[in-house]
Amino acid sequence: MSNAKITSTGSSYGVQALPKIAYGKGSYLYDVNGKRYLDGSGGPAVYCLGHAHPEVTEAVKEQLDRIAHAYRYLFTSDAVEELTEIITRNTGGHFPNIVYVCSGSEAVESCMKIALQYHTARGEKSRRRFISRRRSWHGNTLGALSVSDFKTRRDAFEGSLLDVTFVSSANAYRRPEGVSAEGLVAYLAQELEDEILKIGPDKVAAFIFEPVVGAAGGVVPAPEGYARAVRDVCDRYGVLLIGDEVMCGSGRTGTWRALEHDGVVPDIMSIAKGLAAGYQPLGAALYSDKVHETLMAAHGGAMTGHTFTGHTAACAAGVAVQKIVTRDRLMERVTARGAQLQAELRAALADVAEVGDVRGRGFFIGLEMVADPETKEPFPAYASLHAAIGRRAFEAGLICYPCTGNVGGVAGDTVILAPPYNAREEELAEMVATLSSAIRESVAEAHRTVAN
Numbered sequence: 001m002s003n004a005k006i007t008s009t010g011s012s013y014g015v016q017a018l019p020k021i022a023y024g025k026g027s028y029l030y031d032v033n034g035k036r037y038l039d040g041s042g043g044p045a046v047y048c049l050g051h052a053h054p055e056v057t058e059a060v061k062e063q064l065d066r067i068a069h070a071y072r073y074l075f076t077s078d079a080v081e082e083l084t085e086i087i088t089r090n091t092g093g094h095f096p097n098i099v100y101v102c103s104g105s106e107a108v109e110s111c112m113k114i115a116l117q118y119h120t121a122r123g124e125k126s127r128r129r130f131i132s133r134r135r136s137w138h139g140n141t142l143g144a145l146s147v148s149d150f151k152t153r154r155d156a157f158e159g160s161l162l163d164v165t166f167v168s169s170a171n172a173y174r175r176p177e178g179v180s181a182e183g184l185v186a187y188l189a190q191e192l193e194d195e196i197l198k199i200g201p202d203k204v205a206a207f208i209f210e211p212v213v214g215a216a217g218g219v220v221p222a223p224e225g226y227a228r229a230v231r232d233v234c235d236r237y238g239v240l241l242i243g244d245e246v247m248c249g250s251g252r253t254g255t256w257r258a259l260e261h262d263g264v265v266p267d268i269m270s271i272a273k274g275l276a277a278g279y280q281p282l283g284a285a286l287y288s289d290k291v292h293e294t295l296m297a298a299h300g301g302a303m304t305g306h307t308f309t310g311h312t313a314a315c316a317a318g319v320a321v322q323k324i325v326t327r328d329r330l331m332e333r334v335t336a337r338g339a340q341l342q343a344e345l346r347a348a349l350a351d352v353a354e355v356g357d358v359r360g361r362g363f364f365i366g367l368e369m370v371a372d373p374e375t376k377e378p379f380p381a382y383a384s385l386h387a388a389i390g391r392r393a394f395e396a397g398l399i400c401y402p403c404t405g406n407v408g409g410v411a412g413d414t415v416i417l418a419p420p421y422n423a424r425e426e427e428l429a430e431m432v433a434t435l436s437s438a439i440r441e442s443v444a445e446a447h448r449t450v451a452n
């Protein structure tokens with residue numbers, strides 16, 4: 001036995017001794033002691049086809065038997081070509097230009113570099129500044145972390161991060177002081193425009209946002225009209241729009257691109273988690289023909305990519321996953337069943353006033369807990385309610401995704417459900433029942449902690 005320590009630094013679960021995984025099957029995972037866990041959040045919203053899907057496993061095996069990885073500067077492959085065709089088709093032809101990577105962070109990092117390169121190519125090298133939003137999460141590499149407003153994950157690196165401007169998040173439940181629900185979109189669009197003007201439009205490279213916020217907000221879909229409004233502001237000032245769909249893309253919200261729902265096409269977008277559904281590490285930066293042609297003319301293409309860019313077996317996994325999602329009409333199911341799942345959660349928790357908000361789209365659902373439903377005051381951070389919910393659910397055999405809202409100065413506790421798109425009816429019912437119990441018990445405990 002080695003004495004290496006397996007750690008999970010930064011986990012919001014608070015699970016002390018990690019159980020050892022044995023295998024997964026469908027929506028369930030089994031540890032070496034035979035304990036069963038229902039995967040209610042697909043890990044961190046990754047496993048959209050559940051575990052050990054025989055067709056995906058077979059496709060990856062077949063590819064490994066042929067060749068695992070063919071270097072992109074020397075060869076193309078069936079897998080890369082087919083996945084590129086699928087993504088291009090699924091994005092309505094808007095994004096035929098793709099840089100494949102191995103994670104969401106690298107996808108975001110690549111999007112940021114493509115934006116900078118675009119402005120350099122156009123002779124506007126002064127456009128270096130990114131604008132992002134508060135309560136956002138874009139990844140753990142230095143660039144991606146720089147545009148993320150997640151205090152606990154940033155603190156150790158402050159001083160070396162890029163100078164980024166943060167504007168308000170688009171959160172209908174927690175609106176800026178004095179802003180009405182009807183006035184929210186106009187307020188946020190104006191705030192973005194004011195920031196661009198303050199910095200100087202000739203200095204702004206891009207605005208990056210998650211169309212449906214994930215880990216930093218506990219699933220927050222932007223209000224209707226928001227995406228269109230920020231698209232218009234960006235267009236007015238030659239600022240590129242980057243949609244980070246690492247978590248909310250690839251069908252999770254019921255459309256292949258989350259921004260499809262808003263009828264908005266960004267200039268550049270990142271995808272990852274659901275693309276190969278965890279069967280291989282795979283992400284991608286997608287960019288429009290407008291951007292591509294500029295990069296081609298000046299530099300012969302995007303100046304980014306890695307040794308494992310277009311990894312053959314990873315792309316084969318992506319092809320298999322995407323074909324199944326389409327063949328089995330899973331996005332239609334996600335749309336219809338997701339709305340019902342939200343309703344079931346609301347009904348099951350109707351007596352728990354501390355469940356302040358249940359929201360989301362498709363199989364991407366967030367619940368936000370508050371100490372006082374009237375004022376929306378959260379529980380104090382020391383009560384660690386989100387972690388308590390995650391830990392209780394885990395002990396009861398349910399994996400959910402607890403998030404601390406204690407980022408960017410905004411406190412709060414949220415928990416995400418992001419089931420596999422093909423989760424069975426009885427599994428969805430089990431998720432609702434186990435999560436409701438975990439929330440009910442943890443809220444009672446949090447009240448006791450605060451009272452003592």
Ligand code: PMP
Nearest residue numbers: 103104105137138139214246247
């Ligand atoms: N962007 C978003 C929206 C994410 O949710 C995440 C991961 N939670 C990332 C980027 C980073 O992805 P990864 O962890 O695969 O690097």
